[in-house]
Amino acid sequence: MLTPLQRQILGAIAGSDGMSRTDLVQFSGMSKAAVSGVVREMIDAGFLFEAETVSSAGQGRPSVRLMVHPEGAYFAGVSLLQDPAHMVLINLHGDILSRVTFPLSNVPQKLAEDIAVALPGLLEPHTGAAEKLLGLGVTLSGFIDEHQSTCVQSALLGWRDIPLASLVSEATGVDVAIENDAKALAVSEKRFGHARELSSFSLVSHGAGIGSAHFIAGHLYRGAHGGAGEIAHSTIELNGAPCRCGKRGCLDTIASVNAVMQAAKAEKLNASSMAELEQLALQGNNQAVRILHHAGTALGLAVSHLIQINDPEMILIAHQEGAFNGLFGTVVQQSIDANVLPGVAGMTPVRTFSLNDDTWARAAASISAHRFLAGPDSTVR
Ligand SMILES: [Zn+2]
Structure with missing residues (x-):
C-alpha cells in the first residue's frame, strides 16, 4: 500500500504540525520533482491533504503545508486491563471514532475469537473503516517481547509465553501488535498526547x-x-x-x-x-x-x-x-x-x-498506529 519511503514521510509529517514540500526535500534527500511525485500519490491515496498558509515574512508565494489526513487509515485497540475488555477505533489523529466492550476471557484462543467477533461492531458505525483498518493493538499488564508479539509473562492474566499477536491476527485477519500497558500509554502520549x-x-x-x-x-x-x-x-x-x-x-x-x-x-x-x-x-x-x-x-x-x-x-x-x-x-x-x-x-x-475508560484501549490502538507511522523497529532495547 505505502512504500517504506512513503511511510517515513507520513511518519515525519504526523510528528509535526505539517511540512512543506521543501521540508520534505530536506528530510528525504530526494529531488523536488521526486518529492512532488511521491506527495501526489499520497494525496491521491487519501493519506495527505494540503493546508495553505501564508509565509511568515508575509511576502512571496504562500507555502503549502502538507498534513496527515485523519481518515487515511484506522487502527483498533483492545485493553485487557479491565473486565469487560474495552475496544476502540481511532484514526490517524488518534481520535476515538467508536467503542465496544465484551467479557474478558483469559483463555488466549477464546480471547482471540472474542476480539474477532467484536471487531465488525466496532467498524460498522464508521464508513470505510473496514477497508482502511491497518492494524490492531492489544495492551495488557505484563512483560511483552521486543517484537510486540508474545506475552512473556502476565501475573494478572496467568499467562506465560503466549503468542497472542499471532492468535489474534489469525482470528481477525488484521496485523496485530501487543504491548505492556504503561509502554503503550507512553507511545500514545508520544504520538497523540x-x-x-x-x-x-x-x-x-x-x-x-x-x-x-x-x-x-x-x-x-x-x-x-x-x-x-x-x-x-x-x-x-x-x-x-x-x-x-x-x-x-x-x-x-x-x-x-x-x-x-x-x-x-x-x-x-x-x-x-x-x-x-x-x-x-x-x-x-x-x-x-x-x-x-x-x-x-x-x-x-x-x-x-x-x-x-x-x-x-x-x-x-x-x-x-x-x-x-x-x-x-x-x-x-x-x-x-x-x-x-x-x-x-x-x-x-x-x-x-x-485516566478514563478509553485510555488503555486508545493506547493499544496507538501501538498499531505508531508501528505503521514509525515502522516495527520503533522501539529500542
Ligand atoms: Zn513487588
Missing part, C-alpha cells in the same frame, strides 16, 4: 498498580528483557511489607491505589476512592493524612530515582480521576524535589492527567 514535542520522557501510571515507561532519544526504551520501567517492584522500604511478587517493601505495596485503599480499610476509614480519602484528609482526619503522606512520599522518591537515572525532559503521571489534586499530589511533588540532587530540583516538569 502530551509528549508529542518531547524526545526523552518518563511516564508513570498510577492506578490499582503502578507502571512506568521511558522514551529515550525519541524511542521507547524496552530494556534487555522487556522489563525497563518496572518501578512498581523497586524496593522503597527495606524489610517493608510483603509484596505479591515475593519481595518486601516494593513501591506497589505503599503507593498504588490498591495499597492506599487497603491501608485506609485497615484504619476503618470510610473512603472507597483516592478522591474520598483526600476529602477525609481535607477534613483533618489524621489517619487519612498519614496514609496519603506515606504513599506520596514513596511515589515521589521512586520518581526522583527516574529523574536521577534518565534525566528526562518531563515526567508524565497518569492517574485516577481526583487522585492528584490534593495532599497526595502535593506530597509527591515535594518528595521529588527533596530527593533529587539540589542542583536539579525543579528542573524536570511533572505533568499529570486523568
Whole structure:
C-alpha cells in the first residue's frame, strides 16, 4: 500500500504540525520533482491533504503545508486491563471514532475469537473503516517481547509465553501488535498526547498498580528483557511489607491505589476512592493524612530515582480521576524535589492527567498506529 519511503514521510509529517514540500526535500534527500511525485500519490491515496498558509515574512508565494489526513487509515485497540475488555477505533489523529466492550476471557484462543467477533461492531458505525483498518493493538499488564508479539509473562492474566499477536491476527485477519500497558500509554502520549514535542520522557501510571515507561532519544526504551520501567517492584522500604511478587517493601505495596485503599480499610476509614480519602484528609482526619503522606512520599522518591537515572525532559503521571489534586499530589511533588540532587530540583516538569475508560484501549490502538507511522523497529532495547 505505502512504500517504506512513503511511510517515513507520513511518519515525519504526523510528528509535526505539517511540512512543506521543501521540508520534505530536506528530510528525504530526494529531488523536488521526486518529492512532488511521491506527495501526489499520497494525496491521491487519501493519506495527505494540503493546508495553505501564508509565509511568515508575509511576502512571496504562500507555502503549502502538507498534513496527515485523519481518515487515511484506522487502527483498533483492545485493553485487557479491565473486565469487560474495552475496544476502540481511532484514526490517524488518534481520535476515538467508536467503542465496544465484551467479557474478558483469559483463555488466549477464546480471547482471540472474542476480539474477532467484536471487531465488525466496532467498524460498522464508521464508513470505510473496514477497508482502511491497518492494524490492531492489544495492551495488557505484563512483560511483552521486543517484537510486540508474545506475552512473556502476565501475573494478572496467568499467562506465560503466549503468542497472542499471532492468535489474534489469525482470528481477525488484521496485523496485530501487543504491548505492556504503561509502554503503550507512553507511545500514545508520544504520538497523540502530551509528549508529542518531547524526545526523552518518563511516564508513570498510577492506578490499582503502578507502571512506568521511558522514551529515550525519541524511542521507547524496552530494556534487555522487556522489563525497563518496572518501578512498581523497586524496593522503597527495606524489610517493608510483603509484596505479591515475593519481595518486601516494593513501591506497589505503599503507593498504588490498591495499597492506599487497603491501608485506609485497615484504619476503618470510610473512603472507597483516592478522591474520598483526600476529602477525609481535607477534613483533618489524621489517619487519612498519614496514609496519603506515606504513599506520596514513596511515589515521589521512586520518581526522583527516574529523574536521577534518565534525566528526562518531563515526567508524565497518569492517574485516577481526583487522585492528584490534593495532599497526595502535593506530597509527591515535594518528595521529588527533596530527593533529587539540589542542583536539579525543579528542573524536570511533572505533568499529570486523568485516566478514563478509553485510555488503555486508545493506547493499544496507538501501538498499531505508531508501528505503521514509525515502522516495527520503533522501539529500542
Ligand atoms: Zn513487588
